Amino acid sequence: MKRFTNLFLELDRTTKTNDKVALLKAYFLSAPDEDKIWALALFTGRRPPRKIKTTQVQEWAIEQANIPMWLFRESYGSVGDLAETISLILPVNTSTSEKTLSEWFAYFTQLNKATDEEKKQLILEAWKQLSTYETFVFNKLLMGSFRIGVSQTLVVRAIGEVSDMTSAVVAHRVMGQWDPYHSSYKELIYGENTGDTTSKPYPFYLAYGLEGGLESLGQPEDWFAEWKWDGIRSQVIVRNNELYIWSRGEELVTEKFPELESLRTQLPSGTVLDGEIVCFENDRPLPFNILQTRIGRKNITKKILTEAPVAFIGYDVMEYEGQDVRQKPQEERRKILEDLFEQTEIKGAFKISPLLTFDGWDELRNLHLQSREQAAEGFMIKRKQAQYLTGRKKGDWWKWKVDPLSIDAVLVYAQKGSGRRAELYTDYTFAVWEKDKLIPFAKAYSGLTDAEIREVDRYIKQNTIEKFGPVRTVKPQLVFEIGFEGINESSRHKSGIAVRFPRILNWRKDKKLEEADTLDNLKSILKAYK
Amino acid sequence: MKRNELLSFTASSIYCPSADIHIDPWKPVERAIITHAHSDHAKWGCQHYLAHKDSEPILRMRLGSDISLQTLEYGESFTINGVNFSLHPAGHIIGSSQVRVEQQGEIWVASGDYKLQDDLFCPPFEAIKCHTFITESTFGLPIYKWKPQQEIIDEIKVWALQNKLQGKNSILMGYALGKMQRLIKNLQPFDQPVFAHGAIYNVNEQLRTAGFDLPYIPPVNNASKSDFQGALIFATGSVLNTPWLKRFEPYSTGYCSGWMAIRGAKNRKSIDRGFVLSDHADWDELNTAIDATGAEKVYVTHGYTDTFSRWLNERGVESAEVKTMYGEEEEAATETTES
Ligand SMILES: [Zn+2]
Numbered sequence: 117m118k119r120f121t122n123l124f125l126e127l128d129r130t131t132k133t134n135d136k137v138a139l140l141k142a143y144f145l146s147a148p149d150e151d152k153i154w155a156l157a158l159f160t161g162r163r164p165p166r167k168i169k170t171t172q173v174q175e176w177a178i179e180q181a182n183i184p185m186w187l188f189r190e191s192y193g194s195v196g197d198l199a200e201t202i203s204l205i206l207p208v209n210t211s212t213s214e215k216t217l218s219e220w221f222a223y224f225t226q227l228n229k230a231t232d233e234e235k236k237q238l239i240l241e242a243w244k245q246l247s248t249y250e251t252f253v254f255n256k257l258l259m260g261s262f263r264i265g266v267s268q269t270l271v272v273r274a275i276g277e278v279s280d281m282t283s284a285v286v287a288h289r290v291m292g293q294w295d296p297y298h299s300s301y302k303e304l305i306y307g308e309n310t311g312d313t314t315s316k317p318y319p320f321y322l323a324y325g326l327e328g329g330l331e332s333l334g335q336p337e338d339w340f341a342e343w344k345w346d347g348i349r350s351q352v353i354v355r356n357n358e359l360y361i362w363s364r365g366e367e368l369v370t371e372k373f374p375e376l377e378s379l380r381t382q383l384p385s386g387t388v389l390d391g392e393i394v395c396f397e398n399d400r401p402l403p404f405n406i407l408q409t410r411i412g413r414k415n416i417t418k419k420i421l422t423e424a425p426v427a428f429i430g431y432d433v434m435e436y437e438g439q440d441v442r443q444k445p446q447e448e449r450r451k452i453l454e455d456l457f458e459q460t461e462i463k464g465a466f467k468i469s470p471l472l473t474f475d476g477w478d479e480l481r482n483l484h485l486q487s488r489e490q491a492a493e494g495f496m497i498k499r500k501q502a503q504y505l506t507g508r509k510k511g512d513w514w515k516w517k518v519d520p521l522s523i524d525a526v527l528v529y530a531q532k533g534s535g536r537r538a539e540l541y542t543d544y545t546f547a548v549w550e551k552d553k554l555i556p557f558a559k560a561y562s563g564l565t566d567a568e569i570r571e572v573d574r575y576i577k578q579n580t581i582e583k584f585g586p587v588r589t590v591k592p593q594l595v596f597e598i599g600f601e602g603i604n605e606s607s608r609h610k611s612g613i614a615v616r617f618p619r620i621l622n623w624r625k626d627k628k629l630e631e632a633d634t635l636d637n638l639k640s641i642l643k644a645y646k
Numbered sequence: 647m648k649r650n651e652l653l654s655f656t657a658s659s660i661y662c663p664s665a666d667i668h669i670d671p672w673k674p675v676e677r678a679i680i681t682h683a684h685s686d687h688a689k690w691g692c693q694h695y696l697a698h699k700d701s702e703p704i705l706r707m708r709l710g711s712d713i714s715l716q717t718l719e720y721g722e723s724f725t726i727n728g729v730n731f732s733l734h735p736a737g738h739i740i741g742s743s744q745v746r747v748e749q750q751g752e753i754w755v756a757s758g759d760y761k762l763q764d765d766l767f768c769p770p771f772e773a774i775k776c777h778t779f780i781t782e783s784t785f786g787l788p789i790y791k792w793k794p795q796q797e798i799i800d801e802i803k804v805w806a807l808q809n810k811l812q813g814k815n816s817i818l819m820g821y822a823l824g825k826m827q828r829l830i831k832n833l834q835p836f837d838q839p840v841f842a843h844g845a846i847y848n849v850n851e852q853l854r855t856a857g858f859d860l861p862y863i864p865p866v867n868n869a870s871k872s873d874f875q876g877a878l879i880f881a882t883g884s885v886l887n888t889p890w891l892k893r894f895e896p897y898s899t900g901y902c903s904g905w906m907a908i909r910g911a912k913n914r915k916s917i918d919r920g921f922v923l924s925d926h927a928d929w930d931e932l933n934t935a936i937d938a939t940g941a942e943k944v945y946v947t948h949g950y951t952d953t954f955s956r957w958l959n960e961r962g963v964e965s966a967e968v969k970t971m972y973g974e975e976e977e978a979a980t981e982t983t984e985s
């Protein structure tokens with residue numbers, strides 16, 4: 117556990133990609149294989165579900181710390197993380213444990229059949245052997261919400277580098293259905309064709325946002341353009357007459373979309389398609405939030421099926437006739453996709469993403485303005501010679517979104533609200549970076565929960581640099597994602613930019629001050645939007 | 647019938663009406679006793695100051711060399727109008743004192759800021775028996791539990807050495823007064839060249855001139871970029887995200903503060919490493935200190951005042967929170983004026 121705890125802490129300490137990869141490499145080079153499979157499972161979101169109630173764990177911790185409930189709540193309010201709060205209030209230990217990560221997971225399996233009293237004894241026993249930081253990691257493993265600031269891509273890269281394989285190979289191997297109780301690291305990473313290969317998806321190719329103008333792409337003839345659909349990016353696999361649908365989040369979602377069941381018989385075995393699941397009404401795509409109402413549900417009722425039926429819009433093919441065709445150029449894959457589409461007779465549930473015809477970039481730019489009417493997010497622009505790559509890569513696939521209107525900004529001024537919130541600081545001014553300076557660009561009032569407002573309020577009161585009338589200048593530290601509806605040049609604003617209807621979308625606690633956006637980012641949105 | 651209190655909490659200070667003396671006033675008054683030289687406790691503009699003799703060099707540096715200042719030793723006392731005053735070690739920073747006030751057998755102690763851990767630089771806290779104790783509660787939540795100082799010092803040493811091996815400079819940040827001298831004292835012998843930010847250099851030199859046992863740490867301004875190779879630089883938190891840091895590239899930043907106990911606090915500050923080292927009492931120390939005074943009544947001046955006094959009340963110690971201007975931490979103030 118010490119090794120994994122250290123990895124966790126060190127990853128938490130650095131924001132630099134190369135440092136993270138170096139830490140991961142060191143871990144995967146030195147940890148025992150039994151631990152590596154668990155680490156990999158955690159990094160790829162495969163933490164096994166646990167039968168333990170958070171409220172119980174909390175109760176036992178409070179009892180150990182010998183403090184009243186309200187004091188625990190105050191503490192939790194200051195820390196903001198339950199696993200961490202518990203690790204901090206527990207009595208400090210003198211004994212230690214040599215148990216490894218995998219041994220702790222084996223320990224966890226005892227919880228499954230245990231009575232409440234036994235569970236309590238197991239947890240208390242564990243707490244007694246762990247340092248504060250280990251307890252924190254242990255609690256995270258115990259209660260879920262295990263998030264590390266590392267993307268799967270980085271983990272894949274690190275494993276690739278230590279095992280002398282390309283990232284693409286590793287990425288493919290760690291996908292699909294496997295679980296750390298039944299798979300071994302060696303089989304998974306080094307073994308060819310082990311485990312359940314029938315359902316195994318390919319890693320998705322992800323596009324970057326278009327950086328320069330369209331002209332920077334060169335000749336228009338070299339490119340395909342299609343609408344960027346606002347749905348769930350999905351991979352449809354038909355092998356051995358079975359259908360598997362994977363979401364980009366690597367979730368098997370086949371059951372959630374019974375409308376697509378017909379794909380199983382309509383597509384030839386040995387076919388893997390990339391596309392988007394979107395809700396439709398009379399052949400018109402519906403906005404994402406309609407689809408959202410379906411995703412969360414356990415049971416798909418008839419009502420939902422009639423109100424928000426889905427279709428799969430195919431835009432690429434990764435496997436055809438049992439062969440991996442990702443190396444073929446986009447143009448050829450498109451041809452295969454069109455042929456496949458022609459062969460099927462289920463035009464309702466399976467659609468093909470149409471290619472847009474355009475004569476020159478100017479025409480494409482005009483088409484882009486219709487994105488909203490098409491219920492699309494903008495364009496996907498793909499080089500006709502593009503291979504199907506792994507992960508987020510620059511060069512051949514670009515997305516050009518119609519509405520990139522959000523930005524990460526820093527809280528710099530605050531003012532008290534009115535009415536119900538007259539005692540709290542609820543009116544905020546946000547700024548973006550220009551070199552070393554923070555330039556205010558928007559005021560926003562809403563978007564936080566009451567609990568967040570109280571937390572921000574406390575921060576403001578404790579971190580006021582200056583008071584000027586009712587306005588407090590706040591020590592810049594907190595980063596928020598600010599959404600807005602429109603953007604214009606403005607000579608009245610210091611930033612040179614005015615945004616319409618700004619609102620707080622998210623408190624980005626994961627972002628450090630220097631990770632907030634810059635005025636240049638804001639200007640490029642302005643340019644893209646105009 | 648309400649008896650006159652020995653000390654009362656006014657709009658400008660903790661005030662002793664019988665002697666007409668203010669403790670740590672935040673507005674200019676005629677006569678002020680200063681618990682310690684941090685800027686939230688030692689304000690400018692009073693006509694006469696009284697403090698422990700070890701506070702003198704910094705008070706003169708910060709408030710003006712010509713202030714009217716009388717100093718005392720720990721345990722030395724004086725009487726005004728039947729009220730007896732004496733100073734006792736608070737263990738917070740150099741010169742930090744608890745003020746003991748006695749009149750006709752009734753004893754109050756105003757502790758300013760304090761900690762119980764011996765930092766091996768300033769004299770350790772002494773518990774004073776009293777009827778009423780005035781405490782801070784900067785870290786008055788049970789999530790704050792300090793490790794032994796040596797463990798943190800070792801962590802810092804390893805971090806700085808690792809940086810050196812990777813060809814990086816180490817920027818170690820914290821309050822200029824108190825934290826830095828504690829670090830400098832305890833990090834010796836150094837494993838690499840050391841330099842100090844101007845604000846820290848000034849404090850150090852004041853103290854060295856006054857005879858305190860601190861090594862000479864050259865100021866960064868007299869050094870050239872080529873001197874900064876695997877060096878350890880003592881800096882205030884104000885340098886974060888400023889061009890001041892540029893000359894040290896490549897570097898790693900470390901921040902010493904009790905707030906570093908919480909991951910979110912560290913991450914919000916955008917620093918590479920947080921070291922949990924505080925000159926304030928942690929949860930257990932606060933409770934221990936209060937028990938040791940035997941006080942029947944405890945006033946809580948700054949920090950988690952409402953939470954902590956509720957806790958004390960539930961434990962059977964009568965307690966109330968009072969509004970003061972303390973705890974707008976040292977940091978903000980010293981850094982803007984001195985960096
Ligand atoms: Zn202080």
Ligand SMILES: [Zn+2]
Nearest residue numbers: 686759972973
């Ligand atoms: Zn204070």
